[in-house]
Amino acid sequence: MSKIFSFGFWNSVARLILRNRIIIIFLVLAATAFLATQWKNMQFSYTEANLLPDDHEANLTYNSFLDTFGEEGNLVILGVKDSALFTPEKFQAWTALNEELENYPEVDHVISVSNLKKLQKFNDPNRFEMVPFIKEDKPDKEQLKAYENELFTALPFYENLVYSSHSNTIQSALYINKEIVNSEKRKDFVLEKLRPLIREFEEMHEIDVKVSGMPYIRTLNSQNIIDEIGLFILAALSVTSLIFFFFFRSIRATIISMITVCIGVMWAFGVIGLLHYEITVLTALIPPLIIVIGIPNCIFLINKYQQEIKKHGNQAKSLQRVITKVGNATLMTNVTTASGFAAFILTDSTLLKEFGLVASINILAIFVLSLLIIPIIYSYMSIPKDKHLKHLNKRWIGGFVDWMERMVRHHRIAIYIVSVFLLVVSIIGIYTIKISGSLLEDMPQEATFFQDIKFFEEEFDGVMPMEILVDTKRPRGVLKLSTLKRMERLEEEITDIPELSKPLSVVRLVKYTKQAYYNGNPKYFQLPTSQEQNFIMPYTKGMNAGEDLLNSYVDSTGQYARITTFMKDIGTDKMERIEENLWPEINKIFPEEQYDVSLTGKALIFQKGTNYLVKNLIISLSLAILLIALFMAWLFRSFRMILISLVPNLLPLLVTAGMMGFLGIPIKPSTILVFSIAFGISVDDTIHFLAKYRQELKANNWKIKRSVYAALKETGVSMFYTSIVLFFGFSVFMISSYGGTVALGGLVSATLLFAMLSNLLLLPSLLLSLERSIANKEVMKEPAMKIIESDEDEEEITKEEQNHPE
Known part of the structure; x- marks a missing residue:
């Protein structure tokens, strides 16, 4: 048939x-x-890769957050660490740059030191108003020095928003229009407007401007x-x-x-x-x-x-x-x-x-x-x-085939010893593999924008947002003093975590109102007592001060509050520990019967996605092995041959996994692909070899040794050719600037090289060593489909050609 x-x-x-x-x-x-x-x-992705299923709990939580507060990643930040910035010439240039940026239709608003406003108390009538921080159009050197001193010492409200708590670094925050932040217009704005403008500014004024923020990072x-x-x-x-x-x-x-x-x-x-x-x-x-x-x-x-x-x-x-x-x-x-x-x-x-x-x-x-x-x-x-x-x-190819035959004929024990040694060492290496779920790890580390990320991590403690959503379960529950105090306690816990930045929330605005009530004295930047709240409340009536911040961190009903912190580029293991440490504190601070609290944000979603993919790695690799094993079962109709054929293909995967452990290459979305890809390709050599081997068995009256050596000579050359092409072909990915793609190319290349040697040395050795259990017609049945035609078949082809000439 x-x-x-x-x-x-x-x-x-x-x-x-x-x-x-x-x-x-x-x-x-x-x-x-x-x-x-x-x-x-074809569309180019304008959002981070979502590795989780749409109905995953973490995705549902994140989408709920977006429904309440809108797109979170719409902030682009410009940073300058220049001691001469607060001099008239450079400050005027910085002011002009920020004003130009604010005039772009893609930018909703800009918060910078040049347009900064501070909350001030007025009497008759009692009220708070936002007044310009810098009053003069062109302040002189002395005035700018005074403003610089006031900013860093008397306005804690703007810490990590406008200035760094670690140094004299200043930043401007550009809030991109949420409608375009996940569209091609964002790319046009960043590449055609923002970057050229920044380059021109740097060349003209000799000021080094660092740029970051998720829209900017994602675009580049x-x-x-x-x-x-x-x-x-x-x-x-x-x-x-x-x-x-x-x-x-x-x-x-x-x-x-x-x-x-x-x-x-x-x-x-x-x-x-x-x-x-x-x-x-x-x-x-x-x-x-x-x-x-x-x-x-x-x-x-x-x-x-x-x-x-x-x-x-x-x-x-x-x-x-x-x-x-x-x-x-x-x-x-x-x-x-x-x-x-x-x-x-x-x-x-x-x-x-x-x-x-x-x-x-x-x-x-x-x-x-x-x-x-x-x-x-x-x-x-x-x-x-x-x-x-x-x-x-080619003689050198013949020499290679002869070497393989000598190894299989005379050094099978050595082949088994080396295989077992590699297996043991690989298992040790596998136990040292780490999991990484960093959004930034695979990005090109030599790129300017990646160096800027590191700058903001040092100065502002991170650029990747992590969000905490607090549901008070009642309208206007956020502005109750008891809720604000609970939020402040949680923020203190977050501040104590070195990998996270000082949080932003409505708590900061309420603290600022108390500072303003006490005529701007920074020592009163704290939550008011219930008694002070009664004194301060009359001043807040009709106040539109800080409305942008209020709308960003409290929903329109006052039921939901948002606490935003920025995280450094940390791996999955650290992120999991942070999350594990935070939850007991959250549950202690916010009783479940009164509040619902959830952690979300792009960085957290990506980390959970990586863990999810690691579980899927085992599933997908198992499925690949099962699919191919079933296919070979149908092809060769021999269970023993399936087991023998899987050994030389699974060993290279284990060796590669061991290499990852010893070389410190973590399991992450890019390297997860290596195993299924390599297995699917390497098993091709096994099929070629076994097909030729079965054909030789029949031609040589079921004599194992003669058949193995004949199959080795026949298929060794084609295996070598294709393996070399695949090795160098996948090595091409190592020229990438992305660490994950480099690892993928190198690991697949190495796996395929191991697989070629395994199929040319270990597989024939196994066939020879197990000849008694497999050298019979029952085990090596007629295959379900001819893969390689024999001389007998060639005669039939010739007859067929004669019956149907061209």
């Missing part, structure tokens, strides 16, 4: 392709043109991703084409392969656009992945074509046999590779689902393109010359 399917199906496919070349070329071009029209639907980070897509594609094409040319020494073979993978890249972008997915750090990897995974398809097809030409010199027969004899093998390997990526579709993470779906679709698409384009283009070209076939007899 399998033979009928194999010959009948693939012969039909071969005839269909070669007899309808013009139609197929037209269809490929039409499909490419259609998918090219979908590029316009997204732009870096966009820039790197082109870099990756160019690098992947360059590296793979050089390696391809080195192997084949044929310019036209190299060009044909590059045409094939370039169309695959165009299709990849088209599929992303067709599905209306965003370009994220993960989906940006798919186009170069298609190049790296597509080239081995081209190697198999072109290598087989040249072998057939060398054998009989008949071009039509060679092209027919390329499809008939290699079709199954390339289909099987592409299906297993796609399965490694498709496992991500079964997770609950939208980000991983999109990545898995697009990657698996395009891996199968590049297989179809290779099978169509390469035979058709060669059919219009002259037969390869002898110089193009010289690579088939």
Whole structure:
């Protein structure tokens, strides 16, 4: 049955392709043109990657917070650490810059030292009013010195809002319009208006301006991703084409392969656009992945074509046999590779689902393109010359295969000892792996905007917001003195945590009213007593002072309050400890029957998302292994062979995990992908080897040793070729400025190299050592599908060709 399917199906496919070349070329071009029209639907992500499912409790809490207070990450900050800022010339320039920024339609308002207002008490009638902090249009040197002294000593209300408590650093806070903060307009504002204006200001006035805030960081980070897509594609094409040319020494073979993978890249972008997915750090990897995974398809097809030409010199027969004899093998390997990526579709993470779906679709698409384009283009070209076939007899490749055979024949014990040693060491390394959920860790550390982040971390104790939402369960419950005192106690607990900044909330405004009542004396910057509250209340009637702050930190009903703190770039483990330490204090300060309190914010969501992905790592990898094991069970119909084939593919994964532990590479969203990707690709070699091994068993009357060595010689060269291409192809990702992408490229490359050696040394050794239990027809049954055709099959193909000549 399998033979009928194999010959009948693939012969039909071969005839269909070669007899309808013009139609197929037209269809490929039409499909490419259609998918090219979908590029316009590609969107670049303007928000942080949400790693959690939409219905996850943390997401529901965050969305509830956004419904109450709107977008949290709309603050861009400009910082200056310059002792000469409070001199007339530089201060006027700083004032002009802030006024220009406030006039932009994308900016709601700006808080800076130049437009600062302070709360002042007036009598007759009793009232508070916000009056300008700096009264003169052009203050002189002495006046500016006095204002500087007053700001740093007498206005604690503006601490960490306008000035740093650690030094004389000044910052301006730009509140971006919430309607555009998650849209393309934000990108236009940051890249085309804000950055050029800041550069011009720095050059003109010799003032070093640091810029940060989540909208700014996200914009430059997204732009870096966009820039790197082109870099990756160019690098992947360059590296793979050089390696391809080195192997084949044929310019036209190299060009044909590059045409094939370039169309695959165009299709990849088209599929992303067709599905209306965003370009994220993960989906940006798919186009170069298609190049790296597509080239081995081209190697198999072109290598087989040249072998057939060398054998009989008949071009039509060679092209027919390329499809008939290699079709199954390339289909099987592409299906297993796609399965490694498709496992991500079964997770609950939208980000991983999109990545898995697009990657698996395009891996199968590049297989179809290779099978169509390469035979058709060669059919219009002259037969390869002898110089193009010289690579088939490379001595150094033969030497490599001979070395493998010697190792398997004479040093199996050494292979097992090394394997067990690597296993033990890897398990030790695995226990040292850490988990990281930092929003900033994978960002390009040499970039200017990353250096600015570090500046603000030192001066203002962080840039990533963490939010605490307090529900008082009754209207106007926030402004009750008992609630304000509870909030103050929680803020004191937060201030004692070194990784968190001094919080911002309505408590600060209420404290400021008491300071203003006592004529601005900073020692009275504290919550009023109930008696003082009675004296102060008449002054607050009709007061619109601090309305922006009040509206930002208390909802319109007065039932919900918000406490905002900014956190440094800390890992998951520290964040978890902070959260664990905060909750007992929160529960002690806010009784559950009176208050509902929740922790949220982008940084916290990302940290929880990382933990969620780590759990999904085990699920997705298990699913990938299960899918591929089921596929191989159907293919080889032997449970023992499945177990034997999994050992050389799981060992490299464990070795890589151990390396991560010893090298200090944490488990994070980028490195989580390594295992499923590498497993899906490395198992291809196993399928090739076992398919050839079973074929040799039948040809050699079930003699294990002869069959193993024959299979090793036959498949060793193609395994080596494809593994080298994949190794250097994935190494391309190491040129990235993103730490996670660098780790992904390096780890996948290393895993595939280990997998090649494991499949060429450990797998044959296991087959030889377990020959008594597997060298029989019951264990090695006729496969469900022919993968590699034998000489017997070739005779049937020849008959088939005679019955259906071209």
